[in-house]
Amino acid sequence: xxxxxxxxxxxxxxxxxxxxxxxxxxxxxxxxxxxxxxxxxxxxxxxxxxxxxxxxxxxxxxxxxxxxxxxxxxxxxxxxxxxxxxxxxxxxxxxxxxxxxxxxxxxxxxxxxxxxxxxxxxxxxxxxxxxxxxxxxxxxxxxxxxxxxxxxxxxxxxxxx
Amino acid sequence: xxxxxxxxxxxxxxxxxxxxxxxxxxxxxxxxxxxxxxxxxxxxxxxxxxxxxxxxxxxxxxxxxxxxxxxxxxxxxxxxxxxxxxxxxxxxxxxxxxxxxxxxxxxxxxxxxxxxxxxxxxxxxxxxxxxxxxxxxxxxxxxxxxxxxxxxxxxxxxxxxxxxxxxxxxxxxxxxxxxxxxxxxxxxxxxxxxxxxxxxxxxxxxxxxxxxxxxxxxxxxxxxxxxxxxxxxxxxxxxxxxxxxxxxxxxxxxxxxxxxxxxxxxxxxxxxxxxxxxxxxxxxxxxxxxxxxxxxxxxxxxxxxxxxxxxxxxxxxxxx
Numbered sequence: 217x218x219x220x221x222x223x224x225x226x227x228x229x230x231x232x233x234x235x236x237x238x239x240x241x242x243x244x245x246x247x248x249x250x251x252x253x254x255x256x257x258x259x260x261x262x263x264x265x266x267x268x269x270x271x272x273x274x275x276x277x278x279x280x281x282x283x284x285x286x287x288x289x290x291x292x293x294x295x296x297x298x299x300x301x302x303x304x305x306x307x308x309x310x311x312x313x314x315x316x317x318x319x320x321x322x323x324x325x326x327x328x329x330x331x332x333x334x335x336x337x338x339x340x341x342x343x344x345x346x347x348x349x350x351x352x353x354x355x356x357x358x359x360x361x362x363x364x365x366x367x368x369x370x371x372x373x374x375x376x377x
Numbered sequence: 378x379x380x381x382x383x384x385x386x387x388x389x390x391x392x393x394x395x396x397x398x399x400x401x402x403x404x405x406x407x408x409x410x411x412x413x414x415x416x417x418x419x420x421x422x423x424x425x426x427x428x429x430x431x432x433x434x435x436x437x438x439x440x441x442x443x444x445x446x447x448x449x450x451x452x453x454x455x456x457x458x459x460x461x462x463x464x465x466x467x468x469x470x471x472x473x474x475x476x477x478x479x480x481x482x483x484x485x486x487x488x489x490x491x492x493x494x495x496x497x498x499x500x501x502x503x504x505x506x507x508x509x510x511x512x513x514x515x516x517x518x519x520x521x522x523x524x525x526x527x528x529x530x531x532x533x534x535x536x537x538x539x540x541x542x543x544x545x546x547x548x549x550x551x552x553x554x555x556x557x558x559x560x561x562x563x564x565x566x567x568x569x570x571x572x573x574x575x576x577x578x579x580x581x582x583x584x585x586x587x588x589x590x591x592x593x594x595x596x597x598x599x600x601x602x603x604x605x606x607x608x609x610x611x612x613x614x615x616x617x618x619x620x621x622x623x624x625x626x627x628x629x630x631x632x633x634x635x636x637x638x639x640x641x642x643x644x645x646x647x648x649x650x651x652x653x654x655x656x657x658x659x660x661x662x663x664x665x666x667x668x669x670x671x672x673x674x675x676x677x678x679x680x681x682x683x684x685x686x687x688x689x690x691x692x693x694x695x696x697x
Contacts, residue, residue, distance in 0.1 A: 344654065345665055345667070345676070345678070347621045347624065348621060348641065348643055348665075348676050348678060349663075349678065350480065350482075350621075351619065351621050351630055351641065351643070352632075352639070352641040352678055352679070353482050353483055354480065354481055354482055354483070355615050355617075355630065355632050355641065356483065356632055356634070356639035356641065356679075
């Protein structure tokens with residue numbers, strides 16, 4: 217039945233040629249649902265989803281939400297003491313590498329959350345980096361074996377971002 | 378004497394055959410093409426660190442009709458992927474609905490080998506190392522060994538019969554496997570119809586499309602930052618401003634490549650009042666480092682050792 221629906225949707229089957237299918241479509245709620253689902257899937261595959269309403273409003277919202285860039289730069293340095301942060305972070309990461317090896321046997325390893333003690337409670341999580349992973353897999357000329365299908369899309373992340 | 382020449386005659390065809398297939402680079406290239414061209418069905422297991430998941434793949438190439446694949450994740454949360462070329466649709470059932478997510482992605486296993494390039498030849502050495510049995514088939518073991526410490530070594534087992542990649546593993550500098558993927562069941566097929574190319578439909582559930590991010594990546598320039606001394610052998614293949622899903626505004630995305638492994642570098646201005654989460658983690662062969670330089674968040678990630686992502690991160694400077 218599902219195969220037939222699929223073929224019907226792709227225009228490979230004439231509706232008249234499959235009276236039992238047509239009857240089923242009219243009678244069975246399940247078949248109707250399958251039918252609309254297949255249409256959605258077909259639309260998605262062809263990339264012609266209907267324009268979503270409210271696009272203008274969403275664009276305007278995004279414009280409102282544009283980030284305020286921390287500038288000018290010479291003030292930044294005072295704020296963040298970044299000139300000191302960078303080399304410190306690098307050396308801490310090198311030290312932390314030893315710890316990372318130990319942690320590796322326990323799965324995902326956070327190997328330098330001690331880079332800055334003040335933000336340790338705010339350490340990164342693999343879930344928060346999913347969107348970067350996806351971007352990486354989309355653009356990398358080859359992605360080794362890291363399985364593209366294994367990266368969970370950001371919108372599906374159980375723990376959120 | 379007669380015995381000797383007889384032996385020679387016997388060996389001659391063998392050596393000729395051997396010479397024909399002896400170039401390991403060509404065996405690798407053949408495996409890359411086979412993964413796209415052949416029709417096959419199988420189950421493979423992917424292991425990264427302690428995470429293991431098995432997947433079922435069906436792959437068909439209809440010539441001018443295109444390349445199609447369906448991958449069903451068999452362990453843990455159910456997930457299903459339909460692929461047509463690089464266009465990918467991911468289905469993930471939730472309690473009452475099925476989320477549909479559409480994106481462009483590079484091919485997955487077994488179509489993961491890179492094209493032959495000068496880059497890979499100058500950064501890695503290759504040699505053959507006997508035959509091992511993988512998933513009931515004879516696999517020619519091919520070793521890719523890095524010429525320096527900035528990349529992992531890689532082992533490939535390539536089906537002697539079909540030329541298809543059967544197994545692949547990344548190893549660290551102590552020869553420990555850190556990530557691997559392998560078929561444990563593989564069936565080569567001749568032509569077939571397309572009736573397999575649809576997701577398992579779950580009646581009674583709503584199918585919900587995740588909104589697409591519609592920011593077209595555009596070539597970008599360095600905006601106030603400079604890139605200093607990078608690890609050797611990595612060449613920039615891409616520099617764009619692009620939307621990263623979940624981000625409110627575009628970020629700069631640079632991609633570097635050594636012929637096998639790639640490294641992504643993301644540079645984005647930080648929003649006022651946001652406390653950045655910094656640090657690093659690793660999963661399998663992938664290492665990630667997040668840091669802050671001059672009011673910008675820098676994310677480096679790639680299937681390279683920690684030393685490599687660290688040097689990438691440190692290479693970014695912001696001259697006044």
